[in-house]
Amino acid sequence: MSFSGLSKVISNEKTGPQQFLIVLHSPELTKQAKPGQFVHVRVNGLSDPLLRRPISLHEIDYASGNVSLLYQVVGKGTELLSGVPAGAEVDVMGPLGNGFWIPEGVKRVLVVGGGIGNAPLLPLVKELKDRGVEQTVLLGGRTVDYVAGLEGFKSVGVTVETATDDGSLGRKGFVTQLAEDIFTLDKPDYFFACGPEPMLKQLIITADKYGISGQVSLEERMGCAVGACLACVCKIKVKTDEAGWDYKKVCVDGPVFEASEVVFDV
Amino acid sequence: MSFSGLSKVISNEKTGPQQFLIVLHSPELTKQAKPGQFVHVRVNGLSDPLLRRPISLHEIDYASGNVSLLYQVVGKGTELLSGVPAGAEVDVMGPLGNGFWIPEGVKRVLVVGGGIGNAPLLPLVKELKDRGVEQTVLLGGRTVDYVAGLEGFKSVGVTVETATDDGSLGRKGFVTQLAEDIFTLDKPDYFFACGPEPMLKQLIITADKYGISGQVSLEERMGCAVGACLACVCKIKVKTDEAGWDYKKVCVDGPVFEASEVVFDV
C-alpha cells in the first residue's frame, strides 16, 4: 500500500538562491523509501496549481521517520511550496518510482550530479558508503550557488569534486569533463547520474567510449505518477520493437534507467 | 483616484465561531473612507478563487491609517482570508460604494443590524455619536455567538439592545420585533439597517407602518465592484420606468439604498 496523505513540515528553509530544503515527518514514507525514489507533492489544496509536483527524496532518515526534499524554485508550484511554514502539513504521495539499484559485484563507482539533479544522489551515496562501495562524487552547477546539497555530500565522508560553469567552485567547466578525467585516470566499474538532459547525454557518450555502464535518473512532466496516465514517457531501447525503442514511463519504469537504454531526442 | 494595492496585515484574529477580525494598515483607504463603504479583497494571488470578495469597513481609524474588517467564514474565500498571518500583505481595492448618509435634521435614529450585517454599522454609529445624533442600536443574531461585533458597539457608549433566535442573548426572537417595540414606544426619526434580506424586508414593512423612513445596506454577488460588469444589480423603484423599477448596481449605486426604494423579489 503506497502512502498518500498529510505529512507534518518540520522545517522549510532557504539553502541557496531559489533553493530550499523541506523536512517532512513521514514514517509512512521512510518505512518503504529507497534512494532514487521520489514523492508527488501537492503544494496547496486549491485547483491552481492543479497537479502535484514530483520531487526526489534527498534524505531518508529511517530512524526518525523524516525525509527531506531539496528543491529549486522554478515556477508557481515550487514557489508555493517554499512558502509553507514549519508546523503546517503537506499532502505527499509516495515513495514512487524504482530508485537506483546497486548491481552485484560493483566495487568502484562514479556518482555524477548536475545542479538540482544532485538531490536524489545523496541517499544513494550514503547507501553505497554503507555497503562499502568505493565512490567518487562529482557535483556540478552553474555557479557555486547551484551545486545543490554540497555540504550534505561532504559530510558523508566520501571524495567530492566539483565543477562550475564560471569556475566559482572547483574546476571551471562541465562536470562531464571532470568525469572524463576520471574515466581516463582511474576507471570506475560503474556510474550513477542525475542532472540536466544535455549533461546526461554527454556523460553516457563519454562513459560508453570507456566501456563503462551505469544508471541515470530522468525527469518528465507528470500527471498521475503511478503509471496510469502515460504523460511522463521517455524513449527506451527495446529489442522486440521494430523501431528499436518504445515509450516507458518515467514514474514507474523509472525515474532511474539503465544508461545504455535511454534514447535522447537530439 | 481609488486605491488598489497591498496593505499590511496588522492582525487577523478569531472573534467568534467562524468569525474573524482583520486589521489592515492602509492610509490610502482611511484617507477617503466613510461609514457603509466596503473594500474588495483578493484572498490570494492565484486563480482559485478568481474573484475578489467584498467586505465592509468595520472600523476606520483615521488617525493610525488602520481599517478593520469583521468577517464570517462562509466559503473558500473567507476561509483563505482567515489564514493570512499578521505581517503578510493583502491586496485590497477601495473604499467602494456610496456609504450611509445622514439626512439633514435627523435627531433620533434606530440602527438595526443582523448577524454579520452588524459589521458596517459600527463606523456609522461612531459618526452618529460624533454628530450628536441620539441613537438606539439593535443587534441580532442566531445565537449569542453570532451577534457580530457586540463589544465594539458597546464601547462607543450608546444604548445597545440585542435579540437572538434562541434567547442566548437579549430578547428571544428577531431583532425586527425589538425594532417594532421601539417604533411603538419611542418613535425615532429615521433608521439605518444591514442584515439578511428577510430581516431588511420585514423591517422596512414595519417601519413603513409607522411612517419611518431609513436606509438599508444590501449584498449581491460582485464581479468588478466598480460598476463595470453589471453583475451586482438589485431592483430599485424608478418612477420614470414603465415597470416601476430598474436594476441599480449594489457596488456603486449602493450598497446603501433608501429603504423605501428597494424592491424585494418574493
Next chain:
Amino acid sequence: MSNLEINLGGLKMKNPVTTASGTFGFGPEYAPYIDLNQLGAIVVKGTTLEPRKGNATPRIAETPSGILNCIGLQNPGVDYFIEKSLPYLKEYDTPVIVNISGNSVEDYAEITRRLSQADGVGALEVNISCPNVKQGGMVFGTSCTAAADVIRVVREYTTLPLIAKLSPNVTNIVEIAQAVVEAGADALALINTLLGMTIDIHKRKPVLGNIMGGLSGPAIRPVAVRMVWQVAQAVDKPILGMGGIMNADDAIEFILAGATAVAVGTANFVNPRATMDVLEGIKQYMEKYGVNDINDLVGAAWK
C-alpha cells in the same frame, strides 16, 4: 441504508462512481491507494485494434484549474488487453467498461467483435471524441452522421451495453446525442476533453509535442454540467457524466443535472483516493437530506 445501485444502459453498477478513461490506466495502477472492489465500475484506458505508441512528449501541460494532454491513445492493443489486463480485472467484483477507439468504422467493428467474445467485459464505451489522434477520433464525434455510423456498426457487433462517448467540441451536443441514441447507443458518456493549446512564450512554440491537446479538470466543469443538463432533458438514455469532478459536491452537481453515473478523471492525479472520497461524500449527502435512492437525485435540478 439507502440505495446506490444504478443501471447504466443495461450495466448494473453497485454505485454510480467510476473512472474516466485514460486517467486510471488498466486498474492496477491505483490499487495501492484504493480498493477497486468499491468502485461502481472501472473504465479502462482507450484501447485500439493495434498497439499504439502515442504522441511525442511533452504530453501534458498544466493550465489554470486544468490540464492539457496529448497522450494520443498509447496502448498495447486489444489483444494484449484481453490477454493481460482483463484477467487481472476479473478478480474484482467490479464491472469493466472498455473504452475503444479506431481509425475507421472497420476498426471499431473488429475491436468490438474481439471484445464481445472475451470474458469479463461489462460494457463498451465508444470513444468518438478523442482530440489527440490524427485519423478518426474526434472527427467521428463532431458530425451526427459520422457519429451514428460508428455506433451503428458497433451495435451490430455486440449485445454488450454500449455507451457512446461524446465530444464537447460541437455546436449542438443534443443533436449528436440524439443521433447516436438512434443508432443504438444504450447510454451516453459526456464529456471528453475540450480542444485547447498553450504556447511557451520564451521558446515561441507550442508546449505540447502534438501542438494541441485535450483540456480536462475543474476548468471545464461548467461546460460539462451544461451539456449533461441539455442532453439529459432531450434524450431518454442514462448519462455517464464527467468533466472536472474533484469531489462529491461536483459529482452531485452532475447527478442533479441528469447524470445517472459519474466518472472521476483528472482528479485521480491530484488525489489518488478521489473516487472513494466522491463515493463517501455522495453517501453523506444522501444521509443529510434523507435521500433513499440515488436514482431520485438524477436530474432533480430540472425534474
Next chain:
Amino acid sequence: MSNLEINLGGLKMKNPVTTASGTFGFGPEYAPYIDLNQLGAIVVKGTTLEPRKGNATPRIAETPSGILNCIGLQNPGVDYFIEKSLPYLKEYDTPVIVNISGNSVEDYAEITRRLSQADGVGALEVNISCPNVKQGGMVFGTSCTAAADVIRVVREYTTLPLIAKLSPNVTNIVEIAQAVVEAGADALALINTLLGMTIDIHKRKPVLGNIMGGLSGPAIRPVAVRMVWQVAQAVDKPILGMGGIMNADDAIEFILAGATAVAVGTANFVNPRATMDVLEGIKQYMEKYGVNDINDLVGAAWK
C-alpha cells in the same frame, strides 16, 4: 524605442491592448484606477438598439479559475450611449470600439446606421456570440450563414472598421471565421464566452438567474489560444484575441498564436490595473528579446 502600433482591420491603435466588451463598462468605471489614454482602444459594453434590463440575478457565479455570467446585455440603448457615453470617451486619445448586438438582422442594421453617423466611434465589434440572450445572440454566431448574414448587413451600413466577434461554442471556428470575412469583416474578435452552468447542490437548482451563463477567465484560455491559432492560419485578417488573459505572458501567448491585438476581460475584476500591467509586460518582453516591432511577434509560434 520599439514599435507597439498595430492596425486592427483599419483601426490604428497605439498599442495592442484593449478591453473585452462587458468587462470595462463604458470607460469611466476604471478611470480611477488607470489612465484611459494609455489603452490601445476601449471596447465598451454590448449595446443594443433599445434599452435592456438584462437577466434576473444572480448574474455571476465563480467556477474554478473562471466565472459564469448571465448579464444579458443590460444597457441603456444606443441613443443613450451616443448622447451620454460617447462625449465622455471622446475626451480621451483612445479609439472607441462599440460592441453591438441585436435580436434581428434589422436591429443590427439600424444600430450600425446610428453609430456610423455618430462622432467618435472608431470601429464596430459585432457580437454574434452572446450566450445570454434568448433571441439572436449566439444563434447568429453558431451558423455560418446566419453569421455571414449579420456581417453582410452591417457592412452595408458602415465604412467603419468592422470586427466580427465569434462564439467559441462551435464545431468549426475556422468555417465561421471564413464566412464572416467573406461577408465583409475587417477583423475578427475571439473568443466570446463558453456556454456553461453550475448547480447549487443544496437548493438543487441552477445558481444563475438565467440557468446558463458564459464562462470566461483563465479557465478558457487554452480553448481561446487554440482558436486564435487555428483561425490566424486560415484567414488573412487581423485578430483581436481574448479569453482568460490575466497578465502580459498570457497576452503574448495570444499574439504568438496569431492575434494582432488583445483584450483584457475578466482580469479587470481581479486587478483593476490589469490592462496597464499587460502593456508594461509586453514592453518588457520586447526589450528582453530585442523585438523592435510588436507586429513581428504576431503568429510567431507558427510563422
